[in-house]
Amino acid sequence: MITDKIILTQIILTFACGTAAPLIKGRDFLADDKKQAASPNLLLVEARALLQQQKFVEAVAVLKNAIKREPNHSEPLILLARCYLGLGRREEAMAIYRSLLAPSFKATLSARGEAELLLGNFYQALQHFDSAQKHNSIDEETYFLAAVAAYLAGHMGRAFGYLRQVARRGFEWEDDNPLDLVIQHLLRTFDYQDFEQIYLDAMEAVEQNRANPQNRWFSLSMPVYETLIASSNEKQKESALFLAERLDSEGHEGALEQGDRELQNILKDFARNESDARFGLEALKLAEEKKYGQVAGLILGLQLEHLKQFAPYFDLGAETIVGSSLQNLVPLLPQRMALALMLLYSASEPQDKIAQIVSQKMDPNLMAGLIALSFKAFYLEVKRYSAGHSLRSIESKANSGIS
Numbered sequence: 001m002i003t004d005k006i007i008l009t010q011i012i013l014t015f016a017c018g019t020a021a022p023l024i025k026g027r028d029f030l031a032d033d034k035k036q037a038a039s040p041n042l043l044l045v046e047a048r049a050l051l052q053q054q055k056f057v058e059a060v061a062v063l064k065n066a067i068k069r070e071p072n073h074s075e076p077l078i079l080l081a082r083c084y085l086g087l088g089r090r091e092e093a094m095a096i097y098r099s100l101l102a103p104s105f106k107a108t109l110s111a112r113g114e115a116e117l118l119l120g121n122f123y124q125a126l127q128h129f130d131s132a133q134k135h136n137s138i139d140e141e142t143y144f145l146a147a148v149a150a151y152l153a154g155h156m157g158r159a160f161g162y163l164r165q166v167a168r169r170g171f172e173w174e175d176d177n178p179l180d181l182v183i184q185h186l187l188r189t190f191d192y193q194d195f196e197q198i199y200l201d202a203m204e205a206v207e208q209n210r211a212n213p214q215n216r217w218f219s220l221s222m223p224v225y226e227t228l229i230a231s232s233n234e235k236q237k238e239s240a241l242f243l244a245e246r247l248d249s250e251g252h253e254g255a256l257e258q259g260d261r262e263l264q265n266i267l268k269d270f271a272r273n274e275s276d277a278r279f280g281l282e283a284l285k286l287a288e289e290k291k292y293g294q295v296a297g298l299i300l301g302l303q304l305e306h307l308k309q310f311a312p313y314f315d316l317g318a319e320t321i322v323g324s325s326l327q328n329l330v331p332l333l334p335q336r337m338a339l340a341l342m343l344l345y346s347a348s349e350p351q352d353k354i355a356q357i358v359s360q361k362m363d364p365n366l367m368a369g370l371i372a373l374s375f376k377a378f379y380l381e382v383k384r385y386s387a388g389h390s391l392r393s394i395e396s397k398a399n400s401g402i403s
Contacts, residue, residue, distance in 0.1 A: 040070045047079050051178035056086040074100065074111035085181045109135065110142040117149050123388055125149040140171035141179055148186055151195050154334050154385040155315035163202030173199055190246050194335045216331045224342045228362060240366050247336055247377040259369025263287055266375055292367045297348030303341065303378050313385040337381040340374035
């Protein structure tokens with residue numbers, strides 16, 4: 001924290017000694033002879049307008065002036081960090097975010113939330129955002145960032161709730177919105193697109209008063225069905241590769257090339273596990289007979305049973321898992337887990353017309369590979385979010401004085 005304090009002091013001293021760069025040609029918000037006398041609020045208005053136009057260098061100059069005038073104000077530092085993200089100067093942005101969390105700096109709750117979020121501390125970010133909401137010091141931008149934090153923490157329902165608040169306040173997420181700099185830094189391509197579907201669902205729920213919007217559901221289900229009913233082997237493989245990449249961005253190609261072996265290795269491991277031996281042996285026998293639809297059904301049943309145990313990791317109750325249809329459950333889960341369950345269901349449901357087509361057309365090795373990837377994706381998601389849940393539990397106990 002001493003280092004962070006030094007960094008913040010250096011930033012402020014640098015700004016105090018520097019001079020502001022010229023403002024936008026033809027669009028000066030302040031006349032030259034009034035720049036030095038401008039109020040910090042007017043400088044922030046100007047900086048936000050420059051950010052909106054992605055004129056980051058000019059915005060940096062204005063923000064340095066604002067920070068020189070009010071070195072203890074959170075907003076210009078937050079906007080400066082976003083400028084640095086836009087300029088690709090990540091380390092400078094992270095230094096500012098760390099400085100905002102220094103005990104000596106009295107940052108607002110919203111600013112502390114954004115800082116924790118950008119530093120990868122999603123659960124701590126949510127705590128700050130929740131506190132801001134309780135103190136009625138939260139605006140639409142903060143709600144939006146809280147939704148991103150909830151998404152990254154695996155709390156899809158909570159993310160949807162925050163985005164509903166965003167929609168009620170008339171906020172529109174556009175590509176040229178400066179906040180998008182933060183979102184692009186936090187979310188990878190598939191996650192960015194998935195989060196966008198939750199945003200669209202929230203907008204429809206508020207603006208069109210839809211009780212159960214379907215954007216995310218269709219976004220998750222379409223790649224599964226396109227893979228299973230592809231009209232040619234070439235299209236099938238292309239769709240399968242796309243789906244596999246969403247399930248596992250690193251090892252998906254190898255799993256598809258050796259799908260049968262990959263799946264049997266997973267099931268053999270289960271067969272050696274005393275607690276799951278019966279499942280492993282039964283599923284392995286079916287896999288050896290290439291009855292992959294039945295294998296998918298067994299795995300789906302196992303994962304839904306386990307999901308009741310893991311429900312708190314995703315801010316859900318076991319009763320939600322038991323009482324929800326797959327169509328209502330899937331949108332409440334992280335993307336890879338949701339895709340895994342969708343694929344297993346679609347491949348296993350014997351009454352589904354698509355499953356009948358699959359049994360006739362789907363390349364068996366490809367099908368085995370996708371089932372194997374679905375199996376791994378589910379439990380990797382559990383492992384990923386259980387770590388954050390455990391950390392949150394420890395912090396909650398510490399904050400309440402429980403050892």
